[in-house]
Amino acid sequence: xxxxxxxxxxxxxxxxxxxxxxxxxxxxxxxxxxxxxxxxxxxxxxxxxxxxxxxxxxxxxxxxxxxxxxxxxxxxxx
Amino acid sequence: xxxxxxxxxxxxxxxxxxxxxxxxxxxxxxxxxxxxxxxxxxxxxxxxxxxxxxxxxxxxxxxxxxxxxxxxxxxxxxxxxxxxxxxxxxxxxxxxxxxxxxxxxxxxxxxxxxxxxxxxxxxxxxxxxxxxxxxxxxxxxxxxxxxxxxxxxxxxxxxxxxxxxxxxxxxxxxxxxxxxxxxxxxxxxxxxxxxxxxxxxxxxxxxxxxxxxxxxxxxxxxxxxxxxxxxxxxxxxxxxxxxxxxxxxxxxxxxxxxxxxxxxxxxxxxxxxxxxxxxxxxxxxxxxxxxxxxxxxxxxxxxxxxxxxxxxxxxxxxxxxxxxxxxxxxxxxxxxxxxxxxxxxxxxxxxxxxxxxxxxxxxxxxxxxxxxxxxxxxxxxxxxxxxxxxxxxxxxxxxxxxxxxxxxxxxxxxxx
Numbered sequence: 001x002x003x004x005x006x007x008x009x010x011x012x013x014x015x016x017x018x019x020x021x022x023x024x025x026x027x028x029x030x031x032x033x034x035x036x037x038x039x040x041x042x043x044x045x046x047x048x049x050x051x052x053x054x055x056x057x058x059x060x061x062x063x064x065x066x067x068x069x070x071x072x073x074x075x076x077x078x
Numbered sequence: 079x080x081x082x083x084x085x086x087x088x089x090x091x092x093x094x095x096x097x098x099x100x101x102x103x104x105x106x107x108x109x110x111x112x113x114x115x116x117x118x119x120x121x122x123x124x125x126x127x128x129x130x131x132x133x134x135x136x137x138x139x140x141x142x143x144x145x146x147x148x149x150x151x152x153x154x155x156x157x158x159x160x161x162x163x164x165x166x167x168x169x170x171x172x173x174x175x176x177x178x179x180x181x182x183x184x185x186x187x188x189x190x191x192x193x194x195x196x197x198x199x200x201x202x203x204x205x206x207x208x209x210x211x212x213x214x215x216x217x218x219x220x221x222x223x224x225x226x227x228x229x230x231x232x233x234x235x236x237x238x239x240x241x242x243x244x245x246x247x248x249x250x251x252x253x254x255x256x257x258x259x260x261x262x263x264x265x266x267x268x269x270x271x272x273x274x275x276x277x278x279x280x281x282x283x284x285x286x287x288x289x290x291x292x293x294x295x296x297x298x299x300x301x302x303x304x305x306x307x308x309x310x311x312x313x314x315x316x317x318x319x320x321x322x323x324x325x326x327x328x329x330x331x332x333x334x335x336x337x338x339x340x341x342x343x344x345x346x347x348x349x350x351x352x353x354x355x356x357x358x359x360x361x362x363x364x365x366x367x368x369x370x371x372x373x374x375x376x377x378x379x380x381x382x383x384x385x386x387x388x389x390x391x392x393x394x395x396x397x398x399x400x401x402x403x404x405x406x407x408x409x410x411x412x413x414x415x416x417x418x419x420x421x422x423x424x425x426x427x428x429x430x431x432x433x434x435x436x437x438x439x440x441x442x443x444x445x446x447x448x449x450x451x452x453x454x455x456x457x458x459x460x461x462x463x464x465x466x467x468x469x470x471x472x473x474x475x476x477x478x479x480x481x482x483x484x485x486x487x488x489x490x491x492x493x494x
Binding site: 014015036040043 | 149150151154209211213214215216217218
């Protein structure tokens with residue numbers, strides 16, 4: 001499942017407890033992301049999924065589920 | 079008004095904390111033992127030979143793991159030199175009895191010597207070359223890549239609120255950081271400043287320096303090649319790590335009951351105004367004369383000189399002549415601790431104050447190892463071949479760098 005792989009790399013990169021991540025929770029607040037962290041999010045998604053995220057991709061991302069859907073869409077487009 | 083009068087009077091400046099991460103050891107105790115026993119920290123690094131170095135000798139320090147000490151953002155923003163500087167500063171703060179509460183309630187500055195960042199820049203550019211997209215470099219690279227990487231990171235980690243800048247003055251950077259900090263405290267502008275110097279050791283950092291052909295002959299046993307003042311010296315050995323000193327006003331140190339390790343009495347600087355890499359005699363002599371004059375002492379009062387001498391033919395000979403010019407027949411003990419450490423470059427001017435302070439505090443003068451036969455100039459100096467066990471209370475430390483930048487510091491033991 002793509003969501004499990006995403007969770008795994010988020011836990012590894014942002015050093016959070018995996019139990020904190022739930023599909024309906026807010027991505028930014030749960031991971032405590034600041035502007036610099038989004039730069040790193042772009043890097044880890046590219047290195048793991050081969051897709052490049054741009055700023056506009058994050059406009060409608062609220063929850064982890066939104067984020068999973070974004071990566072699914074991007075990888076299927078690739 | 080009282081505050082104005084206090085601030086307008088010249089302050090005495092003392093050293094209350096030291097921390098070291100060097101090829102002689104990663105704590106003050108280890109380094110003191112290495113100095114006392116004349117132990118070299120130089121190795122032959124075969125990776126450098128394969129990479130294309132003319133001389134594969136280097137000082138070596140262990141790679142620190144800071145996972146349990148710093149958070150993710152802090153670790154991502156620091157490169158090799160700052161990792162060393164962080165550990166040296168942690169030891170220095172502990173040594174100075176400064177805790178988190180003190181850091182949060184006082185204005186403390188940082189002036190730290192650093193004059194390059196190589197690996198972080200190369201790593202970042204390699205990503206762009208491969209991916210053709212700067213957005214894939216990641217967020218930490220810029221904070222690792224700037225010359226002020228040490229001060230920008232340490233000021234953030236330790237929540238510092240005073241003066242905050244990096245001193246880049248080639249191999250005199252660490253010494254000038256102390257000299258400039260000394261003047262800011264002396265004038266009453268700051269009460270406490272974290273000073274020091276950091277030096278990356280990785281092969282990228284030293285490749286262009288090696289290209290000049292000034293590194294020592296690596297066909298010889300590694301620990302014998304750095305031999306400042308010896309007539310058979312073949313060149314320097316690069317090295318690195320970090321050294322931190324906490325300097326503060328005497329008044330501040332007494333007020334908080336801090337351990338006072340030594341007092342800075344004089345700082346002399348000069349610039350040769352000549353060749354970019356070949357030093358002269360007059361510039362270093364002027365820096366020494368100014369430091370001695372400001373200290374209010376006579377050359378004959380100085381018991382020990384920690385020489386800059388890096389083990390290069392011209393540099394050592396010119397420093398020997400400069401010392402003779404300034405000290406004449408008074409013949410203080412002289413040694414270059416670079417015989418054991420190699421040339422710690424940006425860090426050297428700070429680490430050598432720590433090495434000399436350790437000697438002064440523990441009653442010995444570390445040897446200039448590998449000094450077997452003098453040349454015509456060093457023959458006139460009183461160079462220490464074997465450890466001398468002797469109490470002393472006043473020394474001078476020299477640091478010189480490319481571009482002809484010179485710094486000399488005169489340091490005294492606190493007896494009151």
